[in-house]
Structures are given as structure tokens and as C-alpha cells.
Amino acid sequence: MNSGEIKKIKVCNFRSISEIEVNMNRMNILVAKNDAGKSSFIEAVKIFYKSYKDFEYRDKQYMKVEGRRKNERK
Numbered sequence: 001m002n003s004g005e006i007k008k009i010k011v012c013n014f015r016s017i018s019e020i021e022v023n024m025n026r027m028n029i030l031v032a033k034n035d036a037g038k039s040s041f042i043e044a045v046k047i048f049y050k051s052y053k054d055f056e057y058r059d060k061q062y063m064k065v066e067g068r069r070k071n072e073r074k
Contacts, residue, residue: 015040 010021017037022028030038 009045011041011044014044017041017044 005026006024008021008023010019011017012019015037016035017040020037020041022041030041032038
């Protein structure tokens, strides 16, 4: 993995997810039974990226952003 890639994602207290931690690779496939939280996990990641991109939301209770992405300007 490059230093700019995400290595781990942790989601806590979001919709049906009480807590989950996923180690990331270049490609990941979510496989689980119905109502296991696959869509909730994806939605949490989408919210994180949208929040970070639009206004760098940094609420420690839900999301923690440290550093900058590899190609991001100051």
C-alpha cells in the first residue's frame, strides 16, 4: 500500500452498526446476509468523504481526520 491509502476503517454507532473495524486492501468485497449493515458501512464511508471534502468536519464522536491526503493542497 502507498502511504496515501487508507489502511483501516472503523465505524461506531452509525445506523445498525454498533462498531466495526475493517482492514482495507487495494480491493475489498463486502459479503454478509441481508440486514447485516453492508449499506450502512458504505454510507458511513460516503459521509466521511463528503464531509471531509466539503468542509473538513471533525467531530471526534463520529469522525476523526488527521493529516491530509497525498495530493491535497493546503
